[in-house]
Amino acid sequence: MDGLDTDSVDSSQAERRPGGVVAILAFAGIVAAITQTLVVPLIGELPTLLDTSASNASWVITATLLAAAVATPVAGRLGDMYGKRTMLLVSLLPLVVGSVVCALSSTVVPMIAGRGLQGLGMGVVPLGISLLRDIVPAEKLGSSIAIMSASLGVGGALGLPFSAAIAENASWRVLFWVVAALAVAVASLIWFLVPADRANTAAGGFDLLGALGLGAGLICLLLGVSKGADWGWGSATTLGLLGAAVAALLAWGWWELRTRDPLVDLRVTARPQVLMTNAASILVGFAMYAQSLVVPQLLQLPEATGYGLGQSMLAMGLWMAPAGLMMMLISPIGAKLSAARGPKITLTVGALIIALGYGVSLPLLGSTGGLLVVTLVCSTGVGFAYGAMPALIMSAVPQSETASANSFNTLMRSIGSSVSAAVIAVVLAQMTTDFGGFALPSEDGFRVAMLIGCGVGLVAAAVAFLIPVPRPGALPGPGTAPLAAPGTAENAGTAFEAKA
Known part of the structure; x- marks a missing residue:
């Protein structure tokens, strides 16, 4: 296939074993979803574990949300340009690194940084769904999409008892080591068993300014929405962030409609x-x-x-x-x-x-x-x-x-x-x-x-x-x-x- 023909796995294998490919991609989605609920059992204990305030500890969750919001559309565009399988592997790298950073953290700043890195890997599910369109036979695509989409719910639901059981019976650091190991396993399965899709050599360049503009707008929007209850919905900080979000997203939309290779084709x-x-x-x-x-x-x-x-x-x-x-x-x-x-x-x-x-x-x-x-x-x-x-x-x-x-x-x-x-x-x-x-x-x-x-x-x-x-x-x-x-x-x- 164009741009990725050197891979050892080709699309004919997906034709012969579509179920295996779907299972691997669904497993990737489950791991990504588990990451999102990973710290829920620790919320009450995070201030003590990280020697910080409850307000600072809440950023352990917020950081993942913000990073995922920015990374998801960027990963999608890069997937269209360079191949979805390639970007799946790239997205799993910060998930592994972030999990290791969290496992080794003893204070709130590296923990927030690690959770932010984990958030960068949240583009796995839409990339996986999009990859199915390229490599799964047409008659299998509808059911494959449904299974891949359901992996979000499975991971989210299993993540709570999984995290709670480990947190209650072992060190909380084990949670992050387990996720790091699962992400490495997913990357290995994708590398060896999932065929490459065709990179779009005519996709044009990457819209860096569009990515920065969308990221700024989303961070202001989601930060205002997620922290508004803590800061006060009428506070200058909350209103300022929401106002900045509107301005940034309007400017981003204006730019996307005028640039030759937009991040998102509006x-x-x-x-x-x-x-x-x-x-x-x-x-x-x-x-x-x-x-x-x-x-x-x-x-x-x-x-x-x-x-x-x-x-x-x-x-x-x-x-x-x-x-x-x-x-x-x-x-x-x-x-x-x-x-x-x-x-x-x-x-x-x-x-x-x-x-x-x-x-x-x-x-x-x-x-x-x-x-x-x-x-x-x-x-x-x-x-x-x-x-x-x-x-x-x-x-x-x-x-x-x-x-x-x-x-x-x-x-x-x-x-x-x-x-x-x-x-x-x-x-x-x-x-x-x-x-x-x-x-x-x-x-x-x-x-x-x-x-x-x-x-x-x-x-x-x-x-x-x-x-x-x-x-x-x-x-x-x-x-x-x-x-x-x-x-x-x-x-x-x-x-x-x-x-x-």
């Missing part, structure tokens, strides 16, 4: 199908994340509150783990629905199921079994939605821009999750009850949070239903193949770039 993202899918992705990201903020707190609050369930961190993680496995189990069903009716319908159904999960939560908040049902229903919806979004994106963009478009879509979901965290935090902070002199979120606060998730899920379903997917045979955008009829693999996101 004309492609402005296509109605891509634009509406990204809008739905923000809403799905919001709805998906709301319950993951509420359920763990309800499980761990003391029973004496009257609504808490008194579970340990490990028990909480185990109660939530089945939800991630549900995503993996449901993903093939979502792929079949996309093949039969199109990914637009799958995304709509997924958003409705998420809303249903929040709806049934209201009478079930008082028991562990009830919360398990809530997480299983919501994860079923997320499994449908996460498999459908990349399919919608890839069926509307040229193959040469697959990674960039998928990475931008992933970024939209992350922004939705960040906004969700901020909104739910405000709700729970405002609706509190006194418990032994401490202010805890009230039961009504949790109910309002779940109602918000339900409402956003319904809005996501409406937006998804309105995505304007061209009818079969309609002329697609430049650089994409004609759309196939419903029921074919191509309509589920396998429209490949037309050959001259």
Whole structure:
């Protein structure tokens, strides 16, 4: 293949063993997702472990969020230019180095630096999904995308009990050594067993100014959103950051529309199908994340509150783990629905199921079994939605821009999750009850949070239903193949770039 023919693995092996390639890429996604939840069991202990304040320790989480937001679109663009497999390997390097730095850290500054490096590796999932389009047979692509997308949920769900079990029974440093070893294993499997894709030699240059502008805008936006509750939503710092974000992103958009080789082709993202899918992705990201903020707190609050369930961190993680496995189990069903009716319908159904999960939560908040049902229903919806979004994106963009478009879509979901965290935090902070002199979120606060998730899920379903997917045979955008009829693999996101 052009630019990467010297690799020992070729695409014919993917044709013969597509399941093995998908499994490796899904494993990469699981490792990346585990990294995001890795420090959750340590949040309360980080100030003591790192000899710092709780406010400083919170940057251990924020640093990963910010680094991932900046790195994901950059990795996507570089993947389109130099090959997705190459960028997968490059993305895993800071994940390994960052894990080692964290494992060796004893103070907060190197820990934050290490977590930032880990965040640079979060482009693994959109790169993996995009690579599937290049190397997996068309008839296998829909189910492969669904499985790869579900790896996020599996990793996120397994990460909690995994981290809690190690933190409770061994040194916290073991967490990072294990992740470093897993990342090395993933890189080795990709190097030896995943075939190379074709580098796009006509992609042009890298838009460094665009990358810097987008990074500045995203850092200001996400920093203001994630730290606004701590700093005060009306504080000069928060308002200044949000204002700077608007200015930076507007200037970035102006530049992207005028430069010859943009980081993100905004004309492609402005296509109605891509634009509406990204809008739905923000809403799905919001709805998906709301319950993951509420359920763990309800499980761990003391029973004496009257609504808490008194579970340990490990028990909480185990109660939530089945939800991630549900995503993996449901993903093939979502792929079949996309093949039969199109990914637009799958995304709509997924958003409705998420809303249903929040709806049934209201009478079930008082028991562990009830919360398990809530997480299983919501994860079923997320499994449908996460498999459908990349399919919608890839069926509307040229193959040469697959990674960039998928990475931008992933970024939209992350922004939705960040906004969700901020909104739910405000709700729970405002609706509190006194418990032994401490202010805890009230039961009504949790109910309002779940109602918000339900409402956003319904809005996501409406937006998804309105995505304007061209009818079969309609002329697609430049650089994409004609759309196939419903029921074919191509309509589920396998429209490949037309050959001259």
